[in-house]
Amino acid sequence: MSRPTRVGIVGAGPRVLVLLQRLSAHAHHAARELEVHVVDPFDSGAGRVWRRVQDPLLWMNSRAADISVLPDASVTGLTPPVLRGPSLAEWVAEHRADLLREAAGNHAAQAELLDHGPASFTSRRLASRYFADAWDRTVSALPAGVRVHRHHRTVLDLTDDPVDGGQVLHLDGGPSTDGTGADETLPVDVVLLAQGHLDVRPGPRERRTAGFARAHGLAYVRPGYTSEQDLDVLAPGADVVVVGMGLAFVDLVVRLTEGRGGRFEERADGGLDYRPGGREPRLHVGSRRGVPYRSKIDYPVPADLGLPRYYSARTVDAVHGNGLLDLRADLWPLIAREMAGAHYRELFRSHPGRTTVPAAEFDEAFGRAAWGSAELDEFVGRAVPDPADRFDLADLDRPLDGWWGTSAEEVHARVLAHVEGDRARRSDPRSSPDAAVLAAVLSAYVVTAGLHAAGRLNARSTAVDLDGWWHGFFSYVASGPPPQRLRQLAALARAGVVRFLGADVHVEADPTPGVAAFTAGSGSGPHEVRAQGLVEARLPVPDLEWTSDVLLGRLRDRGEVRAHEIVDDGSRWSNGRLVVDATARLVGRDGKAHPRRFATGAWVSGEASAAAFARPGTDAELFRRADRLAAELLRAASASSGPSPVPLSTPQGDRR
Structure with missing residues (x-):
């Protein structure tokens, strides 16, 4: 037996x-x-x-x-x-x-x-x-x-x-x-x-930053799980630069405000105020986009959108055949069209008074015209007269691109207006095309995962874009915080506890004796801030080379697991994550899957x-x-x- x-x-x-x-x-x-x-x-x-x-x-x-x-x-x-x-x-x-x-x-x-x-x-x-x-x-x-x-x-x-x-x-x-x-x-x-x-263990840049902070009596919080980090190093009233505006940032703000005795109060007019507890630092926050993740939709997501329509395994095969696919070059145009198509189907279905042609006519023309063509742009301009009702992928993805503020106050006000506007839209059924775009992004995620599982993505897309750029866009649009968190963030900004730096934020270590500081600026304006603390508000990026997990480290050292990497034009690219075969078996350095x-x-x-x-x-x-x-x-x-x-x-x- x-x-x-x-x-x-x-x-x-x-x-x-x-x-x-x-x-x-x-x-x-x-x-x-x-x-x-x-x-x-x-x-x-x-x-x-x-x-x-x-x-x-x-x-x-x-x-x-x-x-x-x-x-x-x-x-x-x-x-x-x-x-x-x-x-x-x-x-x-x-x-x-x-x-x-x-x-x-x-x-x-x-x-x-x-x-x-x-x-x-x-x-x-x-x-x-x-x-x-x-x-x-x-x-x-x-x-x-x-x-x-x-x-x-x-x-x-x-x-x-x-x-x-x-x-x-x-x-x-x-x-x-x-x-x-x-x-x-x-x-x-x-x-x-x-x-x-x-x-993961601190990398060279993080070790240099930590060493600088120790040498000059400054505070540094490296990437980590916010719920577990020691934030007591951030002194009350201190100026602190925060890099990153995703979910880790949201948790950080909660712990440093309500977690330190502050409270939010509802106003009679429906607004929200923040009453400081007195122990908060001043947070100067920025990121690549310069804005927080889009908040969750606060009303029912429209049903029966017919997804997927423009981006499915079938449509991919029809356009590109059965060869290897590049996520950015081959699939991103189809994904963009899927998002735009969902946006306009919901606009014409639920808000026809904001359009000028019958829904069927628009649908036929949208499907016929080449994506990104002048013909399509001209037709959309006639059919959807208000620019605010048109799908704008660039504005969705990078709302501060191409904008320049003349002062720190102007940049702060611009980002605050974005935060309040995004929360308002995603809590208002009149903006239901936003929810349709969200549904399209979720659909595109499923399709992309299926193509990856079927081995259809090329090496660069799998090693670099799938868990990098694509995951970042997906998280920003579809995996953001509750609307109330953005409402609270706006109240903190109005109370002076949070200051927005803008997009493409950069931080330098200034070792000037007696006034050493972290200095930060952004691509959104000429302003600069000097701070006594720096927080990298993001989760650790998976990296087999730098893992602190003893088990994975030993398997790596013996060559029994490997990270996904490619060599392109002499450059090595890796996403740091474990390689498995089509059945989820771990692949070693020799390229063989362990049974x-x-x-x-x-x-x-x-x-x-x-x-x-x-x-x-x-x-x-x-x-x-x-x-x-x-x-x-x-x-x-x-x-x-x-x-x-x-x-x-x-x-x-x-x-x-």
């Missing part, structure tokens, strides 16, 4: 939670015993990012109604059995009474629970409870013969078993909580790396934008992707777990 199949998983976040559901289903369907060893020092189901112990002021950046880690009735094509369950919004509604009792005495937590609804942006601490409950549901529903062993420890190394080719996980000396003991080695048949977000080692998540090339949870009611691909990965893991494990292979099922639909 064969022994149970053993799968080792490094990581315990939402992706692993979803995968556990699919692993158990495949094992049950095959009537095979399965033991899954999950190793992660952080919370089960939540992992590092969504763990319960963190600042209660920090929110998720998606509405509660848009978050689920359990399949709903819309999800198809999965190997049975399927454990279905509630979204985050549904779970909070179902458990509100019990959660309120648990929060007795915590007025902020109770207020969140009382006000929580489908449109809420949930605190990460409350969301961690949902992930924990989903984990418990998953483990409780495991079929006979499937067991999950949870190890709250860290994996230090991964080696091949010289006897049977299996895998050996080497753990740190912490306690094991699953009753299996505290062995320092854990033999399994196959391993999946799913650590999620990892840290028993897999990886998924933010540190894998091409997966920078991969969702960790699903949007309910959309037949989310997340679950089918996990289903396919579970099948591959068990197929690989079966070779060493017994005399006969596991008869894996084939789910309906695409098995890419």
Whole structure:
């Protein structure tokens, strides 16, 4: 009789939670015993990012109604059995009474629970409870013969078993909580790396900046996870330059304002004021674009937009054939046309009074004219008379490009007007074409991910653009903060706590004795600021060369993993992320895929934008992707777990 199949998983976040559901289903369907060893020092189901112990002021950046880690009735094509369950919004509604009792005495937590609804942006601490409950549901529903062993420890190394080719996980000396003991080695048949977000060691530039700050008594906060950083080095009242205006920046501002005793007050006229707590630094903020990420849409996204229309696998083949594709040269024009087409379909459908020709006539002409042609521009100008109603990709992407302010005040006022205008538009159904563009970007992300998975992108696009420029644009347009965060940012700007520097910000170290400082300016005006502190408000960029993860470092040093890189005209390009083959197997320096080692998540090339949870009611691909990965893991494990292979099922639909 064969022994149970053993799968080792490094990581315990939402992706692993979803995968556990699919692993158990495949094992049950095959009537095979399965033991899954999950190793992660952080919370089960939540992992590092969504763990319960963190600042209660920090929110998720998606509405509660848009978050689920359990399949709903819309999800198809999965190997049975399927454990279905509630979204985050549904779970909070179902458990509100019990959660309120648990929060007795915590007025902020109770207020969140009382006000929580489908449109809420949930605190990460409350969301961690949902992930924990989903984990418990998953483990409780495991079929006979499937067991999950949870190890709250860290994996230090991964080696091949010289006897049977299996895998050996080497753990740190912490306690094991699953009753299996505290062995320092854990033999399994196959391993999946799913650590999620990892840290990197400071690079040369960061070490120089930190050394300058130490030598001159200045403060420096390098890239990192804002919820974990020591911000006490930023003194109250000090001038601090902040580079970066994405989600890490939003968390930073929260911790340095409300987190230091400040409060926001609603005015009778509907405005918002900020009352300083007295311990805030003065933040001078800028970035490449010079504006924060576009906020989330605060009204229902239009349905039935017919996406994708201009950018799909079929239209790509029709235009470019079946050869390799360049993301910028070949695909970006199709993506731009998809966004513009969605914008105008929604404008003509919901706001016909702002147009001058019938919708069908416009649609036919838009589809016929060459993208970017003078013919198309002239027709759009006649059909959509107000320039504010026209799709402007340049303004969407880089709203400060080509603009120059004459003073710091003018630049600050220009960015503040943009922040307030963006929040207003994305909270106003009259601007619903903006929501249609968002839907088109999400559709384009799915199509692009599919082309990448099918091996259609050329080397440069895969190594450089996919997780770089494209991921940055996607995040800026579609993965921004809640509208309330921009409303708060505007209030902070009016209160003088935040000052906007503009676009293409640059920072230099001025070592002048007695007045050493970080000096910052931008491409938006002639102004300059001198500051006693510098914060690089962004997450660490995945880079295998500089990882501080002991496991990945050892695998790298032995050549058992490699980063995705290309050489173009004598220059080396790399995105720093792990290379895997089409079945998610790790690829080593020799170019060969390891038959028993897999990886998924933010540190894998091409997966920078991969969702960790699903949007309910959309037949989310997340679950089918996990289903396919579970099948591959068990197929690989079966070779060493017994005399006969596991008869894996084939789910309906695409098995890419």
